Amino acid sequence: MTNQSYMIDANGNIIETASCTNDPDGKIAKENAERKAKENREKEEKVKEKRAAKKAEEEKAAKKRAEKSAEGKETGDYTLSVTGNDVKSMTQSLVAESVSISAPDRSSFDIKA
Structure with missing residues (x-):
């Protein structure tokens, strides 16, 4: 037994709580902790x-x-014409068309209404 406690309620009844273990020297708990630590190291x-x-x-x-860029692919300015009814559809069209173009690192675009 590792823990035992008593409590008396308002009606005078006695309540006993006891904790027991089958590992009094902690060997099983130590083995479990080592196993868990090993599993955690393996996961890491x-x-x-x-x-x-x-x-x-x-x-x-x-x-x-x-x-690929060193192979001499063309870099420079590109012009794309995109039409649409709203900014969302125009942006989607612009992205779809620009995927096939290898743009330089410093790229930008202007939207003209």
């Missing part, structure tokens, strides 16, 4: 590996983009 390692793989993939993609 997996997360680190995923992050490293994602970072390597992003670096590879950035390198490919740099190689």
Whole structure:
């Protein structure tokens, strides 16, 4: 038994609460804590590996983009004509058309009404 308490209620009834364990020296609790810590370390390692793989993939993609732009693709000014009834439809059309164009890093556009 690890804990025992008594309480007397307003009617004079006695309430007893007792806590018991089958692990008096704490060996099972210690093993469980060690197992949980090991599982947490393994999870952290997996997360680190995923992050490293994602970072390597992003670096590879950035390198490919740099190689493509270094291949001599055309950069400069582009003119797109977009018509529509509202700004939302015009923006969607603009985005759809500009996806196929390799724009320089410093790009901007003006909307004329």
